[in-house]
Amino acid sequence: MKVTTPSRRRTTLALSAVLIAAGLTIPATAEASPPGLDLAGPKVDPALLDSCTGEDPVVCTFDDLAPGDYDVTVVLGSDDAAASTAVFAESRRQMLTATDTAAGEHVRRAFTVDVRDPEGQQNQPIGTGTPGLSLTFSGDAPAIAGIGIAPALPRTKKIALIGDSTVTDQEAWPYTGWGQRLPAHVGLGATVVNHSGSGESTVSVLAKASMFDALEPQLGTGDVALIQLAHNDKTTTAEQYRANLTEMVDRIRARGATPVLVTPIVRLRFTNGVINPVGLIVTDLADLPAEMRDVAAQLDVPLIDLTQRSRELVESLGPVESEPIYLIRINGDRTHTSEYGAGVYAGIVAEELQKLDLLPASIWR
Template sequence: MNSEHLPTTHRRTRRALTAAVSAGVAAVALAGTPTAVALTPGSSAPRPDPALLEQCADTDTGSTVCTYPDLPPGHYDVTVMLGDRHESASTRVQAETRRLMVDTVETDAGELDRRTFTVNVRNPEAQQNGRDGEGSPGLTLTFTGDAPHVSGIGIHEASEGTRKIALLGDSTVTDQSWVPYAGWGQELPTYFGRGVSVINHSGSGESTTSVLAKSVMFDALEPQLHGGDLVLVQLAHNDKTTTAEQYRANLTEIVTRVRATGATPVLVTPIVRHRFEGDQLNSIGLIVTGEADLPAEMRGVATGLDVPLIDLTAMSEELVEGLGPVESEPIYMIRENGDRTHTSEYGATVYAGLVAGALHDLGLVPERYWSATR
C-alpha cells in the first residue's frame, strides 16, 4: 500500500515508533554464547536454553513449530534468537493462535537477531467464547516466513508487574483460527516488547449485550484486571437490534466495571464494512442500524464519561474511501469469498497499525514498552 493513502495518524505513528525505546531487540554475531539482555531496570530477559529447541519440529509448509504443553495459563516472557550460522533467513514469529509477535526479520548468514516479548497463554487458546474449541494446551510458537530460522529460545514466567492490554471485541478483533481470516487483535502484539501482554478476550458474534450476559466474556475478564492495565472495547457490529439507549447503557456498565478494577477503559469505534454507494460508504458500511448510529453513540459515551477514544470508524472510513471500492478490496475477504465485513491478514495488519498509532498518541502505554521495530 502506498503510504500516501494512509491516514495522517498512521504515518505519524510509524515515525514515532521508530524512535521508541527498544524492547528487547539486539543483533549479535553467532560467534559466542548468547547472553541475557537487560530490558528494564532490575530485570532480565529469559536466557536461551538449548533444550527448548528440542521441542521444535519443521512442518511440510516450511515453518517451524515449537510446543510447550506443560505451561499453565498465564503470562510468559519469551526470547527468540532468529537467524542461522550458514544461511540468510527471513522469519516471522507467531504465538498461540496465529498471534503476530515479531514481524519479518531479515538476517544474513552468520547473524542472529534477538527479540523478547510477552505472551498470554490461556484456555481457550483462540476465541474467548469457545467458537473454535479449546485449542492446544500450553504455549505454541510458530516460525514462518520465506526462510524461517530459529537458533535459540528462552521462556520464563512474566513478572507480576506485567501490564495487560485486554481486547473485548467481536469477530473483527478476535484471534481467528482459519487462514486467511484474521482479526486486528491478532496483529496488535507485534507493536509491544517485553512487559506488555495482549489478552484477546474477544469472540465472533459478540455484542455489548452478549458480553455482559455470558459468564465467559466480561465476567471472566474482570478478575484479571488491575491498575495500569488497559481494556480496548470494540463492540458494535453485532448490536444490530440494540437500541441507542441500551447500547449506551451497556457501554456505560462496561466502563464503570473496568474502572472499578483500577484498569483504564478505551472505547474503540468499529471498523467499517466494505459497503459502497458510488465512491462513499453507505449506512451499513458505517455501522448505522435502524436503531442507532452506533459509532456516534460510542463517541457520545466516551465524551460523557471522559473515556479515551480510538475512532477506528473514522480512520477506516478515511482509508477505505481513499483507496476506493476496488483498491480497498484486499483489506477484506471479498476476493476469497465475498465477505465485506471480516478482514484478511493484510487488512487486520493495516487496522492493527491504526489502533496502535492511536493508542500511542493517547500516551497510555509508556514508551519503553513499545517495540522500536514497528
C-alpha cells in the first residue's frame, strides 16, 4: 500500500472517512464527482486496512464475514505517488478496472460482492476457497487508502449466471470466464451470482443438487438469471435440450425472476475464413444456438445472442487477429477465453443486458 508511516496512514484515513461520509473525495487535483452509486457506499473504516498485506498486489481478507451480499467502498490512490489500481474480489472476479490517480489524489468507488461457499466454481466441494471476503488490489502501481464494508441492502438485485467453463469463476490463470469480468460493469444495487461450473450442460445442471437446485432458492422478484449452456451438450438431442431449457425457464419464472437465454460464445474454429459448425456449437444431434433461439421465441424469453455477437467479432478480426481473445497462444485452447477475451465478452453481455432494460439503469457502471 502506498503509505509511509503508521501515524501518517491513520491521519490520512481519518480525513478520508470524514470527507467520504460527506460525499467527497480528497484529491490534490480537482476531479469530477464519482457516479452516484459510488457516493452511496458504506463509510470507510480505517481499522479494515489492518487486514491487508503486501504491496503488489495488496490482499485484504475479512474471514469473519458469512456468505451473503456485501456493499464495499474502496478509496484508491496514494499521498506520495501516482497509482493505477484494479480491484478483484473472491475468486478473481474483477470489480473495478484499472483506475489511475495522480500523486495526492484519491477516488472513491463502491460495488456489491456476492460471498458464497464455494467461492468459485459451484460444482466444487463446499469449503473450496477462503472463508469470508477477499479483496485484491493489483495493477501497474496499486494503492488503497481506505475500505468500507456493510451488508447489502435488501433491495439488492441479483444477476445470476448458470453456465459452463466459459462463464464460470475460474480459480487458476490463464482460464477466465466472462462471468468473472461481468461485475466490473455493475455497481451498487446489484450483485453478480456466478453459479456456473466447468463441464456443465443442460443435463448435468438439472441433475446435480449443487447446480440449478442450489441456485433456484436464491432467486426472487426483480432478479435476472442468465443461462449459457451448450458447449457440453454434445450428446443432448434437440428435443431434450429444448425441454431442459424450458424447465429452467419455468422454474426461474416461478420464483418471480426473469430468465435470459444466452447463446454460447463461438470456438475459434475457422474454415475458409469463417467460423465452422464446430465453432458455432453445432453437434451431430442439434444446432444448439438455433434451438435456444427458438425456445426464446416460443416462450417469450429475453435472448442475448452471444453466438452471433462473438461470431461477428472474431470473423471481422480474422483467424490470426482474434487469437488473443482465446488461449490458443498460451496453450492451444480454442474454446476458453483469456483474461482479455473474458473482458471483451463480458462487455458484450453487459451491453446486451442493458438493452433489455430488465434492471434499474442506476446499477450499471
